[in-house]
Amino acid sequence: MSAVQFFLILLPMSVNVYLLKTVSFELYGKFIFFLSLFNFLSILTNSGLANDSLRDLSSAFNRYIDNFESEEFNKKMSEYIGIKLFYLTLSFLLCFLLSFFDVFHEPLFYCLFIYLVYFCLDFFIFYQIINKMIHYVFVMISSFSISILSLFYFVHGDKDIYYVSFVVTLPFICLNFILLLYNLYILNFRININMGSFVQKVKNNYRLMFTNITSALVTKGIYLFIGSALGVREVAIYSVLDQICRAPLIFINRLSTLYTPKIVQVISQNNKFMLQGFFSKVFFRILILSLSVCVFLAVSSKIILPFLIDDQYLSFEEIIPLFLLMLMIIPSISLSSLCAMQYYLNMKNDLIIYRYSIALLILGLPFIVICASLFNLSGLILSYVFVELLALLYFLWYLDFNPLQVCYVNFANKGK
Structure with missing residues (x-):
């Protein structure tokens, strides 16, 4: 999983660094502006699915392995595939309607439609469930290598920007699709989509879907506002x-999911003190890791920022305060996500998560838009x-214990 996260971080960072050095800053900003819409729709394509699907598919696959009961696994996997295709269709329809507006009516925007298929074919949890992570790592390494080599070969200036979406996505799409079909064939998978269970799954996921979409409006959708109100130069900056802050955040948040099985196990034992102790230990580890990342990025800012942003667009003296301020989202989002998920x-x-999403949509997002304006x-x-x-304060407020205090008490007791 660490290897997968490494390549999930490395690919977009490599592509963006290369584009910053190859195409004009304004064109790079336009590319990111369009891509932000597809990144937002990727949340819709996988909205709420990874959480309960991981649980349902794991349970069904375990019974399939133990008792060769393939019917339930086929049903749950069919639901998972069906709902992905449903959201993919909605995403295509939405992008098609947006293409009639002047701001999106450009060839570059149409080229990025391929990203919808790219996001839909991410079956990470499937490989995780069937214990074939090595297959997914193979796809990531191979597609990353092909994409980077193709990027160097095909993209050399502004006129080549139309190739970028294809060289980044097609290697992963082709390799993953072939390997996915192979693994499903080995498992004797037969698609069996039941409309009743399909509709029920959509209903069960509406809260998580709302939460993910609301969060995406801030993290991804804000790019659309910046591009429309402030300009593509500000989008690029x-x-x-x-992305400098998101790269470690992706890894930290995925790292925290490794503790899910243990947390679920402790919850099932109905031991309140054991749960508080284990969660507090995880909380403290994530806190130390996120703060260490902030210190490292702050110390290395004099190297990172001038390399990525040319002084003619924004001087180092202007950007360093913004960067240092932005680093604060790393511990706050890491710990918020840990508490919530x-x-x-x-x-x-x-x-609790649903209420936060409503508050973010009604109060948080308008506040950000007004301040930006x-x-x-x-x-x-x-x-x-x-x-x-x-x-972060909201999620900590609803905890019925203080994680740091619990860690301190446990540490003190061990010292005795």
Whole structure:
């Protein structure tokens, strides 16, 4: 899983660094502006699926292995595939309608439609369930190598920007599709989509879907606002800062999911003190890791920022305060996600997450948009960091224990 996360971080970072050095800054900003829409729709394509599908498919696959009961596995896998295709169709339809607007009516936007298929074919949890992560790692390494070599070969200037989406996505799409079909064939999979269970799964996921879409409006959808209101130059600058912070965040958040089986196991034992102790230990580890990342990025900022952003677009003196401020989202989002997805969700208390999403949509997002409109890029980053810090305080408020205090007490008891 660490290898997978490494390549999930490395590919977009490599592509973006190469584009920053190859195409004009404004064209790079336009590319990121269009891509942000497809990144947003990727949340819709996988909205809420990875959480309960991992649980349902794991249970069904275990029974399939133990008792050769393939019917339930076929049913759950069919639901998973069917709902992915359903959201993919909605995404295509939405992009088609948006293409009639002048801002999206460009060849570059149409080229990025391939990203919808790319996101839909991400069956990471399937390989995780059948214990074939090595297959997924093979796909990631192979497609990454082909994409980077193709990028160097085909993209040399502004006129080649139309090739980027294809060289980045097609290797993964082809290799993953072939390997996916092979694994499904080995498991004697037969598609069996039941409309009743399909509709029920959509209903069961509406809260998580709403939560994910709301979060995506802030993390991905804000690019659309920046491009429309502030300009593609600001999109490019914000994109660089955001991606530097998002790269370690992706890894930290996925790392926290490794503790899910143990947390679920402890919850099933109905031992309140054991649960608090284990979760507090995980909380402390994620806190130390995220703060260490912030320190490292702050110390190395004099190397990273001048390499990615040319001084003619924004001077180092102007960008360093924004960057240091942006780093604060790493610990706040890491810990918020840990509380929400690893504690409240596993405790089946997703109402807390749902309420947060409503507050984010009604209060948080308008606040960010207003600040960005009044104070441009600095207002956007300041308000975004403020909202994420409030989110962390919100999730900590509903915890019935203090994780740091529990860690301190446990450490003190061990010392005795």
